[in-house]
Amino acid sequence: MAKEITSRVDNYSQWYNDIVKKAGLADNSAVRGCMVIKPLGFGIWENMKQQLDKMFKDTGHVNAYFPLFIPKSFLSKEAEHVEGFAKECAVITHHRLMNNPNGSGVVVDPSAKLEEELVVRPTSETIIWNTYKDWIQSYRDLPLLINQWANVVRWEMRTRPFLRTAEFLWQEGHTAHATRDEAIQEAEMIHEVYARFAEDYMAMPVIKGAKTANERFAGAEETFTIEALMQDGKALQAGTSHFLGQNFAKAFDVKFADKNNKEEYVWATSWGVSTRLVGGLVMTHSDDEGLVLPPRLAPTQVVIVPIPKPNETILKVANDIADKLKALNISVKIDKDDQKRPGFKFAQYEMEGVPVRLGIGMRDLEKNQIEVARRDTKEKTAVALEGIERYVQDLLKEIQDNLFNRAKQYRDDHITVAHTMEELEQALNEKGGFVKALWDGTTETELAVKEKTKATIRCVDTENTLGSGKDIMSGKDATQTVLYAKAY
């Protein structure tokens, strides 16, 4: 199996595609830019979803569901939003097919043209704020803390499984507030939830910061982002949380009466993470043998492989261990196949990223021990059968921590400070990763750097590590530290 995938150093991009394919995460589909999410890929997304959903509910949010379609005219109601989202999208113009009068198959029925075209949602601010108009009259109706799990479509020209697809799955939170401060606090709180999820569950360290005006969500006054670093030195925007001011309330005329019966426009946030996170997870931890999954998100945390084949004694022990692991809420699979060789199975489970593999053979059983192999380091150890479930439980925690620490070490090693454009370019070209530099705060300079290096400002450094001085590109006075990187 292992030799079937390209190594990272040879071709990182191909390595990623190979893992997605060979581990069974996703497949291409007959529809341009749309992927099929296979059971393993979907299992990871389900685990992400379950944990995020819990975190949203614990912070007071409820789920709802809004229509897939958005009337074309809605997109034009918020001036910046239309520029960002109305362009490349799936447009529904008709509501009927008919038998082809000139031959076989079906054709569009010209008599079934819609009066107003519908767009498949690229994001739902417009349809949701159009609905909120009916739901919000008074301060008593606020805050409204709603999240939606949904599919969205953006007609991307160049797509890659999980990282950028025409259709993708995501959650989008849309909250409404009585005050500006409360809305900003909400956006910041979700920013924190996203960072915590990325680090504690995905074992993916992230840098938290705010986007520049140029990189903000179309229609937002402030966009908070978590930025992760992939193993090829490119950054991945992993989750954003937007303070939308009163822009959508004004566009859809959503006002509320405050305690003094004074009317005011409602304050808004929106925030989302998507199946892109599955791509980020793959790129953060995996290696040349295949997928590496953090235990807290692995659909199967432990696999038990009889060596060389299942027999009654081995299966009895395997079932016993499996029961004990399940009692600890550990997901476990016993491989009962009696055709394939152990070596083949080992390679398969390494490809699929199962965190812990237990090998049970007769010779080991005589010594009351089994073989424990961990996916992250590929170490194998003989471990006593007695108390094996606690050993595995501890090991899963250790693997989770090790993956995070390893990724954090890599990320920290790939943050460079640049005092000149030469240093910026050198760091980007030779080392990759994030490069900290002073910035004069203008979009003009930001775009000039992008033009020259292909790197963008991933976020503004909230701690402003570099203080003040001159912008490395423009030479003008600069008082903000930013992190540049090439990005997905």
Place this chain on the structure above:
Amino acid sequence: MAKEITSRVDNYSQWYNDIVKKAGLADNSAVRGCMVIKPLGFGIWENMKQQLDKMFKDTGHVNAYFPLFIPKSFLSKEAEHVEGFAKECAVITHHRLMNNPNGSGVVVDPSAKLEEELVVRPTSETIIWNTYKDWIQSYRDLPLLINQWANVVRWEMRTRPFLRTAEFLWQEGHTAHATRDEAIQEAEMIHEVYARFAEDYMAMPVIKGAKTANERFAGAEETFTIEALMQDGKALQAGTSHFLGQNFAKAFDVKFADKNNKEEYVWATSWGVSTRLVGGLVMTHSDDEGLVLPPRLAPTQVVIVPIPKPNETILKVANDIADKLKALNISVKIDKDDQKRPGFKFAQYEMEGVPVRLGIGMRDLEKNQIEVARRDTKEKTAVALEGIERYVQDLLKEIQDNLFNRAKQYRDDHITVAHTMEELEQALNEKGGFVKALWDGTTETELAVKEKTKATIRCVDTENTLGSGKDIMSGKDATQTVLYAKAY
């Protein structure tokens, strides 16, 4: 509150719409035929989903996700399927909007016309079997037991919230098997799962049977259905499970090599339930005061209302009870509002269908008791504070059972045997419900009865209660018992 909704006897249809609106289950949207599912409605669906998902996984299925869009030509590949599904659907013809050159807003960019139109999935057999072609080569790849949770779109002319909407949420299982028998067993097993879910969780009794050829899913060889009875005497098709034979395998050329290396077409099933179940739940149990929810699916099972207002003593007791209930996995809400009167709150929670309401007042507390009100019968009882959590736990079980028994009694009282067309028409007009009669097995007769009475054959009686004799419509020899009903 209560007087705000129409009573069932006055106008059943309006009563339903009133409950959907006033209980906050769903709202109309700006898009024709598409509803907004509000938090309470979505919370019910989430509970249904969670339980069904568990039942599917317990029977060996895994989840995956296939594209929202289907190439137009795919729909024509299975001859019957195209007749059933290719007609009223959302058709995507373009992938871009552009600024209106003649004014404001955006218009469809004529240069962005798709080579082949895409249809928003009305169901996914075609795109899935086109994918299965790549996944299935040998008997070792079978069975493939996959489910998908998704949104689908059917351009319905007349829509009603939950019962019939242009977009709806559902699950669709699509399985592939090496033998005919195995596929039939799968379809039957899921049929059983659906019936169990409807009765044990929704407390909605169902009749299990097979559809006639005329009522089958487009492309199926056999469709199993569960049919429920609403309080207006109309039937609701609540879940179907299809044996698809080799129809889709042949349409998409999906073959496998068996153990003897002989190639054969793969056998298929598909099965689904949708947000329609939320409508069925409302119509089965609710009354003129509002929604009535079975405890096993109620997002909030218990609400605690301080009487007349919250104070420190009452909230301390309320929190203590809430903690004890949560420890028993009972979902509970404490109403801490200090503005609204208890009577207003009581009416609100009755409207929202919360199964159990606990009223805590100082006078009762002096006697170490609280007031327990159950939603199903609206009985109120003073109950000792000591051990209240066990009392509530038992009461929730009792309410669940009572709702099922009440609905079953109603359903059983509305099954009539008809020996003549007059009896059939009389039963349909005066009593409603299911009418059992002998049927000659022809579509011609079935359609003649429908023409005359508006009733359709909901399913064939598996036990053939009436044996053999003459068809009540055609007078021809009849050997099958069927259940007629008017239906949603």
